Amino acid sequence: MSDVRRADICAVAIAECFRGDGEIMANPIGTLPRVGGLLARLSFEPDLVMTDGEAMLVNADGVVEAWNPYRTMFDVVWSGRRHVMMGGSQLDPFGNHNFAGIGDMKRPKAQLLGMRGAPGNTVNDKTSYWIPNHSPRVFVEKVDVVSGVGYDRARAAGPAATRYHQLRFVVTNLGVLDFESPDHRMRLRSVHPGVTVDEVVEATGFDLAPNGDVPETRLPTNDELRLLDDVADPGGDRFTEVKDQ
Amino acid sequence: MADKRMTAAEVVGELRDGMTIGVGGWGSRRKPMALVRELLRSPVRDLTVVSYGGPDVGLLCAAGKVAKVVFAFVSLDSIALEPHFRNAKQAGEVDTLELDEGMFLLGLQAAAWRVPFLPTRVGLGSDVVERQPEIRMVTSPYDDGEELAAMPALKLDVALIHQNRADASGNAQFLGPDLYFDDLMVQAADRAFVSCERVVDTADLLKEGSHHTLRISRLWIDGVVETPNGAHFTSCVPDYDRDEAFQRDYAKAAASPETWAEFKAAWLDVSEDDYQRKVAGLGR
Numbered sequence: 068m069s070d071v072r073r074a075d076i077c078a079v080a081i082a083e084c085f086r087g088d089g090e091i092m093a094n095p096i097g098t099l100p101r102v103g104g105l106l107a108r109l110s111f112e113p114d115l116v117m118t119d120g121e122a123m124l125v126n127a128d129g130v131v132e133a134w135n136p137y138r139t140m141f142d143v144v145w146s147g148r149r150h151v152m153m154g155g156s157q158l159d160p161f162g163n164h165n166f167a168g169i170g171d172m173k174r175p176k177a178q179l180l181g182m183r184g185a186p187g188n189t190v191n192d193k194t195s196y197w198i199p200n201h202s203p204r205v206f207v208e209k210v211d212v213v214s215g216v217g218y219d220r221a222r223a224a225g226p227a228a229t230r231y232h233q234l235r236f237v238v239t240n241l242g243v244l245d246f247e248s249p250d251h252r253m254r255l256r257s258v259h260p261g262v263t264v265d266e267v268v269e270a271t272g273f274d275l276a277p278n279g280d281v282p283e284t285r286l287p288t289n290d291e292l293r294l295l296d297d298v299a300d301p302g303g304d305r306f307t308e309v310k311d312q
Numbered sequence: 313m314a315d316k317r318m319t320a321a322e323v324v325g326e327l328r329d330g331m332t333i334g335v336g337g338w339g340s341r342r343k344p345m346a347l348v349r350e351l352l353r354s355p356v357r358d359l360t361v362v363s364y365g366g367p368d369v370g371l372l373c374a375a376g377k378v379a380k381v382v383f384a385f386v387s388l389d390s391i392a393l394e395p396h397f398r399n400a401k402q403a404g405e406v407d408t409l410e411l412d413e414g415m416f417l418l419g420l421q422a423a424a425w426r427v428p429f430l431p432t433r434v435g436l437g438s439d440v441v442e443r444q445p446e447i448r449m450v451t452s453p454y455d456d457g458e459e460l461a462a463m464p465a466l467k468l469d470v471a472l473i474h475q476n477r478a479d480a481s482g483n484a485q486f487l488g489p490d491l492y493f494d495d496l497m498v499q500a501a502d503r504a505f506v507s508c509e510r511v512v513d514t515a516d517l518l519k520e521g522s523h524h525t526l527r528i529s530r531l532w533i534d535g536v537v538e539t540p541n542g543a544h545f546t547s548c549v550p551d552y553d554r555d556e557a558f559q560r561d562y563a564k565a566a567a568s569p570e571t572w573a574e575f576k577a578a579w580l581d582v583s584e585d586d587y588q589r590k591v592a593g594l595g596r
Contacts, residue, residue, distance in 0.1 A: 188436065214439070224442075
């Protein structure tokens with residue numbers, strides 16, 4: 068694995084989030100999510116539907132296959148035919164997500180993106196998160212503003228909120244986490260090769276649910292490395308987002 | 313058909329303090345910037361601005377025109393966070409109603425359909441609902457009995473949108489990849505004004521795009537303003553792309569009151585004709 072880089076491992080871990088999704092829209096937002104999503108479609112999930120980043124759906128060859136203006140995007144989101152991967156500034160133990168602002172919601176210390184589509188995404192579709200800088204500043208006991216809805220908040224909001232709510236994975240520069248513990252508290256699913264469990268615990272500002280012996284995130288195959296270099300990310304943008312460490 | 317052509321100044325002359333104004337476009341894309349610039353030059357203030365926000369919101373906030381912003385995001389796209397809006401919100405200068413992007417659509421749709429709200433799952437469990445008493449709940453009267461969010465109608469006094477082409481009576485055409493929600497904006501408003509790159513004969517509308525591009529009918533439009541390059545510095549494809557260099561300068565002007573004053577003197581305290589002449593002189 069000498070020449071396998073951390074960004075390649077992240078890309079494959081992101082691709083794995085979409086495994087089994089079939090013919091739904093994969094909507095990975097951000098640099099590495101986009102690369103990982105493309106890799107999934109180029110390899111084991113060929114039926115995934117993806118956008119060109121704006122108003123078109125384009126197939127794996129870049130050919131326009133349908134028109135998908137924002138109006139139509141909400142039809143997709145509210146029908147449940149989508150798996151979104153979003154970034155976030157804060158995440159808490161049950162997957163509540165904040166990229167709206169730091170501090171008070173109405174008079175924040177730092178105004179960030181706003182709610183964007185996070186409330187609707189999380190109660191309607193499979194949602195995963197991408198965190199390129201795993202740290203206690205991001206993984207916090209309590210988020211300042213709830214934009215994306217976590218398991219505890221969905222439960223408290225009632226059956227209409229939990230009906231289609233499904234947080235899947237959190238991929239970071241250090242490992243992969245999920246919510247498959249009895250009470251949906253976040254747990255460590257795998258650590259990237261070269262990272263220890265202690266490092267992840269140290270970089271997480273809350274207690275993770277126990278998960279026995281945590282395996283390593285799988286390595287990319289040679290085919291996957293070739294697809295990353297030649298098709299999904301020939302410009303190497305992924306190495307700018309995640310450095311080797 | 314009535315000739316509804318008017319000037320930007322005449323449009324702004326229709327606006328009053330305290331009005332709720334909807335602005336079309338999305339982020340830094342196809343914003344009615346010439347109308348916004350005219351509004352900046354007017355004494356109108358205390359506005360509630362309803363927008364898929366971009367520099368329209370930032371400019372109006374920086375100029376002290378805004379009491380409240382109804383938004384899901386305020387972004388310059390290539391610059392993720394709108395710095396002028398951030399300044400205003402962080403300083404506590406503007407009140408807000410913070411929505412999910414889709415709830416925003418539902419609010420406009422409810423206003424357009426003249427119903428008080430539309431039910432949705434969106435917002436449940438998030439601080440959109442939990443921390444904003446303006447958004448109330450509704451229980452389904454059917455057997456499912458689901459408790460949903462009741463997204464209230466976003467009724468607008470005035471809508472301002474920008475399209476690629478229009479005829480003199482207000483039939484308007486978008487030639488880019490996305491209408492955004494400009495149709496709902498005008499339908500949600502008591503009065504609606506469209507600016508456009510070029511006013512053409514009705515018979516010429518189909519020369520540049522298929523019938524699918526004719527999404528705004530004169531039914532909804534009270535005034536038409538021809539403003540060539542009127543979405544500058546936002547994008548108005550296929551007529552032109554965003555002026556990224558200009559946008560960077562605009563964003564940098566948020567650094568201090570002095571930099572804002574400089575930008576304002578150079579680009580906002582001038583007529584639209586002078587603005588466009590100066591932009592052309594940049595040679596980009």
